[in-house]
Amino acid sequence: MNAASGGYRRRPLNWRGGLAVGAFLVLWELLVRFKVPGIATVPGPIESLVVFWNKYATQAAYWQSWLASFRRVLLGFVFAQLLGIPLGLLLGTRDRFRELVFPVIELLRPIPPLAWVPLSILFWPTHEFSIVFITFIGAFFIITINVFDGVRAIRREHIWLARSLGASEARIFRRIVLPSVLPAIGVGMTLGMAVTWNVVIAAEMIAGDNGLGRLTWEGYVSHTSTVVIIGMVSIGIAGYLSVLVISWLERRLAPWRD
Amino acid sequence: MSTATEARHGGLSVRRAGKIYDPGGAAVVALEECTFDVAPGEFAAIVGPSGCGKSTLLNIIAGFDRLTSGEVLLDDAPFATSAIAPPPGPDRVVVFQNGALFPWMSVLENVIYGPTRQQVLTAHAARDKAMDMLRRCGGLDTAAERFPGQLSSGMQRRVEIVRALMNEPRVLLLDEPFRAMDTVSKAAMHRHLLEVHALYPKTVIFITHDLEEAIYLADTVYVMTTRPGRIKRALRVSLERPRSRDMLASQAYLEMKRQVAADVHEEARKAFERGERELA
Amino acid sequence: MGAVLRSRKFWLMLAGYGLVLAIWYASVKWVPLKSFTRMPDPLGVIREWMSPEPAYGISIFTAAYYKHIFASTLRAWTAFALALGLGIPLGILMGWSSRFNAYAEALVGLLRPVPPLAWVPLAILLLPGAEAAVVFVTFLVAFFATTLNTLVGVHAIDADHIRAAKCLGATRRDLLFDVIIPGALPQIFTGLQIAMGAAWFSLAAGEMIAAQYGLGFLIMDAYNLIQYPTIVIAMGTLGLMGFISSAVIRQTGDRLMRWRLEATGSAR
Numbered sequence: 001m002n003a004a005s006g007g008y009r010r011r012p013l014n015w016r017g018g019l020a021v022g023a024f025l026v027l028w029e030l031l032v033r034f035k036v037p038g039i040a041t042v043p044g045p046i047e048s049l050v051v052f053w054n055k056y057a058t059q060a061a062y063w064q065s066w067l068a069s070f071r072r073v074l075l076g077f078v079f080a081q082l083l084g085i086p087l088g089l090l091l092g093t094r095d096r097f098r099e100l101v102f103p104v105i106e107l108l109r110p111i112p113p114l115a116w117v118p119l120s121i122l123f124w125p126t127h128e129f130s131i132v133f134i135t136f137i138g139a140f141f142i143i144t145i146n147v148f149d150g151v152r153a154i155r156r157e158h159i160w161l162a163r164s165l166g167a168s169e170a171r172i173f174r175r176i177v178l179p180s181v182l183p184a185i186g187v188g189m190t191l192g193m194a195v196t197w198n199v200v201i202a203a204e205m206i207a208g209d210n211g212l213g214r215l216t217w218e219g220y221v222s223h224t225s226t227v228v229i230i231g232m233v234s235i236g237i238a239g240y241l242s243v244l245v246i247s248w249l250e251r252r253l254a255p256w257r258d
Numbered sequence: 259m260s261t262a263t264e265a266r267h268g269g270l271s272v273r274r275a276g277k278i279y280d281p282g283g284a285a286v287v288a289l290e291e292c293t294f295d296v297a298p299g300e301f302a303a304i305v306g307p308s309g310c311g312k313s314t315l316l317n318i319i320a321g322f323d324r325l326t327s328g329e330v331l332l333d334d335a336p337f338a339t340s341a342i343a344p345p346p347g348p349d350r351v352v353v354f355q356n357g358a359l360f361p362w363m364s365v366l367e368n369v370i371y372g373p374t375r376q377q378v379l380t381a382h383a384a385r386d387k388a389m390d391m392l393r394r395c396g397g398l399d400t401a402a403e404r405f406p407g408q409l410s411s412g413m414q415r416r417v418e419i420v421r422a423l424m425n426e427p428r429v430l431l432l433d434e435p436f437r438a439m440d441t442v443s444k445a446a447m448h449r450h451l452l453e454v455h456a457l458y459p460k461t462v463i464f465i466t467h468d469l470e471e472a473i474y475l476a477d478t479v480y481v482m483t484t485r486p487g488r489i490k491r492a493l494r495v496s497l498e499r500p501r502s503r504d505m506l507a508s509q510a511y512l513e514m515k516r517q518v519a520a521d522v523h524e525e526a527r528k529a530f531e532r533g534e535r536e537l538a
Numbered sequence: 539m540g541a542v543l544r545s546r547k548f549w550l551m552l553a554g555y556g557l558v559l560a561i562w563y564a565s566v567k568w569v570p571l572k573s574f575t576r577m578p579d580p581l582g583v584i585r586e587w588m589s590p591e592p593a594y595g596i597s598i599f600t601a602a603y604y605k606h607i608f609a610s611t612l613r614a615w616t617a618f619a620l621a622l623g624l625g626i627p628l629g630i631l632m633g634w635s636s637r638f639n640a641y642a643e644a645l646v647g648l649l650r651p652v653p654p655l656a657w658v659p660l661a662i663l664l665l666p667g668a669e670a671a672v673v674f675v676t677f678l679v680a681f682f683a684t685t686l687n688t689l690v691g692v693h694a695i696d697a698d699h700i701r702a703a704k705c706l707g708a709t710r711r712d713l714l715f716d717v718i719i720p721g722a723l724p725q726i727f728t729g730l731q732i733a734m735g736a737a738w739f740s741l742a743a744g745e746m747i748a749a750q751y752g753l754g755f756l757i758m759d760a761y762n763l764i765q766y767p768t769i770v771i772a773m774g775t776l777g778l779m780g781f782i783s784s785a786v787i788r789q790t791g792d793r794l795m796r797w798r799l800e801a802t803g804s805a806r
Binding site for chain 2: 696698699701702703704705706707708709712716717720721723795797798
């Protein structure tokens with residue numbers, strides 16, 4: 001089971017962890033205060049918070065960046081599920097199809113999603129489409145492979161049993177294959193969501209005109225490092241919230257798992 | 259090679275041993291007033307239902323766990339009390355239920371691990387001793403360069419026993435070692451264990467839930483109650499050594515089994531009704 | 539070999555590739571939409587890639603091509619080496635000491651939600667030069683994957699193995715080298731493969747955003763200079779390098795974990 005998905009368990013309050021985080025913030029603030037070389041160009045946590053509160057929390061443009069990024073993430077992610085899940089199911093259940101299509105997927109998979117940006121821009125009529133396409137690529141391969149693995153892991157005995165009891169292929173698919181791959185779909189979604197955010201941010205930096213990634217990049221370009229920090233923290237929170245929602249979904253899909 | 263004198267070490271005395279898990283919270287009493295003696299070189303079997311605490315007792319003797327009351331004496335010296343928790347060591351080696359050979363080392367490397375790590379033998383001497391022991395214990399020397407993953411579970415268990423014996427332990431602790439095996443393999447393992455015990459007579463503590471296995475192998479069978487565990491009954495096995503399978507049809511055997519079975523079944527039924535799970 | 543050539547699997551695979559190439563070619567040449575006609579076609583790309591005098595300066599015969607490949611590969615492997623040098627010890631420490639884990643887990647949890655590529659601007663500000671920034675971001679991705687998988691690997695070690703080693707007289711140091719590391723190695727290698735793949739993804743993006751040479755940079759450069767076949771060449775090369783790197787790691791793992799191979803017929 002891939003460790004990058006980061007499940008959530010209820011556990012006693014991690015005071016040590018809180019201490020570590022606190023120490024980290026204090027250290028950061030001190031490094032800036034004492035103008036340690038290299039760090040001096042970057043604002044401390046307090047300053048960042050103040051600037052954020054005064055200039056960004058109230059501005060509509062800031063929250064619109066959130067919306068823009070979220071919309072791209074959602075669209076790309078949903079399309080990836082809509083195409084990836086059926087494709088994964090087909091690959092897992094139809095041997096001929098798999099032998100035809102899987103090698104192509106294996107060939108395309110190592111190409112980094114962002115490498116598709118220029119072709120994407122050339123091809124799609126609008127910038128928005130091209131960014132959503134990149135987002136889609138990021139999540140698509142992950143969900144397809146996960147669903148495919150999920151189907152392959154189904155115990156043959158279950159299928160044989162159903163056949164010997166007289167179930168039709170359609171019935172077997174609906175009652176055995178689909179429920180069995182729900183956990184795999186869940187995992188694919190969780191992994192896909194983290195990657196999707198990563199991809200959206202970079203795509204916006206390279207080719208976007210709005211969104212949280214763009215905001216961060218503009219902060220860099222205009223030498224306003226405060227904005228860079230604010231942008232990063234915003235992205236982190238947005239990504240975290242998304243993964244939280246998807247993890248919740250994953251648990252609903254497969255409540256019997258750890 | 260081994261004589262009766264060598265087996266004089268390893269006398270174990272368990273006096274009113276008690277173990278409570280999570281005393282401030284759930285307060286699960288695993289052991290209570292557990293008392294019995296094992297003479298040097300004796301083969302003692304402990305029989306009891308799942309979750310009765312027999313593994314806890316073994317863990318305490320092995321050094322993986324700690325007493326909350328009572329004491330254990332090894333060769334008449336206080337060895338474990340609520341204040342003293344001896345660390346695991348080569349004087350009390352364990353053979354585990356699901357096998358604990360290191361999969362990434364060959365059979366030979368596994369077997370020489372103990373003496374070489376403790377620097378009791380040089381690698382060369384350890385290798386010689388290992389090959390000799392492996393050969394005596396059923397021709398296992400032919401598998402010396404294989405990995406555990408390539409061996410059957412029966413062979414794995416046999417190698418693990420050799421690995422334990424290489425350390426000249428005072429006590430050999432076997433935690434339901436044949437539990438996961440089928441009847442045929444189990445029977446072969448019984449014969450093997452008896453042969454090995456004859457060759458290298460150590461004090462043995464053998465945990466099992468199988469009464470027949472216990473009587474067949476041991477000198478003394480202790481029946482443990484369900485949780486909280488205490489010794490309900492001790493049976494001196496009157497069968498002669500070397501044991502043979504036709505003894506299983508003998509009057510003496512059937513009589514012993516009859517005496518003890520009622521106790522064992524009563525405890526098993528109690529445990530079943532409670533829905534006990536294995537503790538350790 | 540004969541069996542492979544005769545197998546249905548082999549021919550279907552070729553058919554799959556052929557189908558995709560055919561669709562690509564047909565759509566570029568025959569669909570009357572600008573979207574399609576602007577795209578480079580497969581034959582053009584291959585011709586360019588294999589030409590001794592490429593129209594846009596990048597082919598298997600030009601030195602510039604290999605310079606870009608070398609730059610990217612060096613960055614990827616440097617970042618990867620750093621990631622495993624730091625990530626594996628950290629993962630082992632986190633897996634072994636629950637106290638240390640409590641501290642580390644919170645910090646990692648704080649930093650993890652930030653997508654690695656969001657670090658690029660900050661990295662450029664803090665580190666001397668774009669080169670260090672790109673390698674840093676690549677390192678970060680590989681580092682998280684390595685640490686987490688190492689942690690999982692250590693936790694997955696059978697407690698009985700540790701107990702057995704203790705019985706046999708192992709010191710803490712022995713435990714670490716004889717049981718923990720070999721025991722966690724399979725999961726560690728899974729993590730390394732994921733880390734390598736993620737590293738190449740991150741590297742490509744980092745190069746596209748902030749570098750002066752390398753395969754990612756080549757993609758953006760070719761786009762800006764309207765050298766479209768080169769875009770596809772660079773994309774394909776990126777994919778290939780990523781694939782080869784992961785394969786190297788997998789082979790190394792197979793070699794180190796010979797015992798797994800022998801036991802189950804595969805190191806997975």
